Amino acid sequence: MKKKSSGKEIFKKVVVILSGISFFWFSASTVIGMLTNPQPAPSAVENPPVNNELVQEIEGYQLVLEKEPDNRFAREKIVEIHLQNKDLKSALPHMEKLVELQPENQQYQEILSIIKQGIEAEKNQEQPQEKPQE
Numbered sequence: 001m002k003k004k005s006s007g008k009e010i011f012k013k014v015v016v017i018l019s020g021i022s023f024f025w026f027s028a029s030t031v032i033g034m035l036t037n038p039q040p041a042p043s044a045v046e047n048p049p050v051n052n053e054l055v056q057e058i059e060g061y062q063l064v065l066e067k068e069p070d071n072r073f074a075r076e077k078i079v080e081i082h083l084q085n086k087d088l089k090s091a092l093p094h095m096e097k098l099v100e101l102q103p104e105n106q107q108y109q110e111i112l113s114i115i116k117q118g119i120e121a122e123k124n125q126e127q128p129q130e131k132p133q134e
Helices: 007-036 052-067 072-084 088-101 106-126
Strands: none
Touching (some): 052 072, 072 088
């Protein structure tokens, strides 16, 4: 024999069903809104490569490094800022120093390797492709 559903069980089922429907509705409306009104791509004008705030931030961390040359936090932040600005050459010496300070840190070594590969790729792009002479 089955017991008749109590009021609490019916209430729980109604709440679950309404929650599912509302979740589906809000998800679908968001997707439809994104498809009908796509956001324009951010332009390069909105994000200048280096802004004044970042320059001041780098200068502040440089002052810290003058007093504490082995300050990992300052070096990490300088590397981070340079990488955000796609300035690999400026990030390289600081990353090399971080690897020197903590050679056991695998993440530092991987980032250093990536920076070096990026610099090499930039060099290859700057050099015109030589066509083989026939």
